[in-house]
Amino acid sequence: MNFQHTEERRMLADTLNRFISEQYGFATRDEIARSTQGFSTELWARFAELGVIGALFDEASGGFGGGGFDISVVFESIGRGLVVEPFLDTLVVGRAIARSGGDLQNAALGSLIDGSRIVxxxxxxxxxxxxxxxxxxxxxxxxxxxxxxxxxxxxxxxxxxxxxxxxxxxxxxxxxxxxxxxxxxxxxxxxxxxxxxxxxxxxxxxxxxxxxxxxxxxxxxxxxxxxxxxxxFATLEYALSCGVLALCAEAVGAMDVAKDYTLDYLRTRKQFGVPIGSFQALQHRMADLLLEIEQARSAVINAAAALDGERNARERAVSAAKYSIGRIGTRVAEECIQLHGGIGMTWELPLAHYAKRLVMIDHQLGDEDHHLERFVALGAQGR
Known part of the structure; x- marks a missing residue:
């Protein structure tokens, strides 16, 4: 199977990552996240103008994507920027409407894609x-x-x-x-x-x-x-599978940024006159962490590939991914903070916010224990 993204998806990822880095820096994000509204109406409209919301839906629904890999591309970028705008619920509710809605309800999908209606x-x-x-x-x-x-x-x-x-x-x-x-x-x-x-x-x-x-x-x-x-139930289950995939991809994006922050810190923080990244014990810990992140990425790829497939295979794949993300995300959060030392817990350091988000993703739409049990139960059903 070819896991390379299409040219359109690479362009979407590049555009979204550039927009987030230029317009959604950490200071801006922190101000938005702590505001009384909890997200920015203006930036939500700009995300819609860029076609980011439309990428989450197929052409029949008024979008231009809608596949599992489209969802993962968008939410990985969202995770990198800790974006707080209502992408997840727009995806879940919109996909539920697209799957089971009548003509009038489906016609309303346009207002979700253009960002004019919050669901x-x-x-x-x-x-x-x-x-x-x-x-x-x-x-x-x-x-x-x-x-x-x-x-x-x-x-x-x-x-x-x-x-x-x-x-x-x-x-x-x-x-x-x-x-x-x-x-x-x-x-x-x-x-x-x-x-x-x-x-x-x-x-x-x-x-x-x-x-x-x-x-x-x-x-x-x-x-x-x-x-x-x-x-x-079937509509709800499918829509939430899209949501679980989105959360897993978001976590991978957040892990990548937490990893980059930590690597940079290990290269610049000195002890005994040398960068602490030269210490073999810390190198081993970081190498283990990089392997875990790649395993999480593979789980997301597997879930994205299975999203439009047979029900049991789809649900097992997304539960496997969510279990992996829960376990690995918590480890990434803990290791990155420990490798930073006490500064890793300070509010002013972006890393602390990535760690919080990774821990909370585990508790959203089912934690690792829940999805491990569900994976096993679905396997028994498939025999």
Whole structure:
């Protein structure tokens, strides 16, 4: 298999990396991440103008990419710059709409690609423990009003990225079945200004903002249902596989920068009159780290190649990648900080922020323990 990127992807990566290095330096990023909004509307629009969002979707959806390697190219660059704009939720929600949306819902994808509409995934619940099918507290019931169906949505979602500024939430709700059953999950596109929707935002430890979203008897029409009633799990699983791949690629980009910072420090920091990088013990630690990063990169390549393949192979590949990223990302964060010494923990040093992001990526959309168990379970299903 040829793992070389196409000319178009290389051009996209070069353009995006150049834009981030020139317009999204660490000082700018830190100011944006700590702002009350948690991201920059202006820079989000500029990312859209560059075609970065469009690269995450295929031509049928109004984009010009959409493959696994397109996603990995974009998010690796995002990881290098610690970009906090809402790329991940735009990808996840947009791919869910593209997979299962009706004509009217698919027509709205254009507003996601041009950056004019902010969307957010509202799926996780406080006691779900990363289990994708566990939708217990958020429920929807249907009644009939004249000739059209009316749904009443009630419940709460936790850690909704950019929830304060999203105009639309993709909400998973239990419409039938047991709390942890795959059947019985329905997806709804809920306007954030609908009566009964309340949002409480907060800052995240790794930059940007998230929110807790509560739905108090929100009335919805049939046109808000994404896909088929009770059969939203497959769409959700696929969209989140795209999200897991994106997070893994982002982590590889962050690892590369953390590695470069550390190598530079080892070459310039002197002890006993010589650079500490000349000490054999530190050279061995750094060599081991470089091998681990390349293993993580290989896992991302494997997941990207499997994204559009058969379901079981796809899910095993993304879980394998997420497990690898969780383990390796934590090690990269710890080793790079230790090799820097005490300065590695200071707020002013960008490395500390890359380390935080790597640790938090492990806890987003399932940690390494969850994905290891899932990988094993999917393997048993495939026998």
């Amino acid at each position: 957010a995934l509202a799926h996780g619940e406080p006691d779900s423990h990363y289990e994708l099918a566990r939708v217990a507290t958020t429920r929807a019931r249907r009644s009939v009003n004249g000739n059209s169906g009316v749904w009443t949505l009630h419940g709460a979602k936790a850690v909704v990225q950019h929830g304060e500024h999203a105009q639309v939430f993709l909400v998973s709700a239990r419409t039938s079945g047991e709390d942890d059953a795959e059947a019985g999950i329905t997806l709804f596109l809920v306007p954030s200004d609908a009566t009964g929707v309340s949002v409480r935002g907060y800052r995240k430890i790794d930059g940007g903002r998230a929110a807790e979203v509560t739905f108090d008897d929100v009335t919805l029409g049939d046109d808000t249902v994404l896909g088929s009633v009770d059969h939203g």
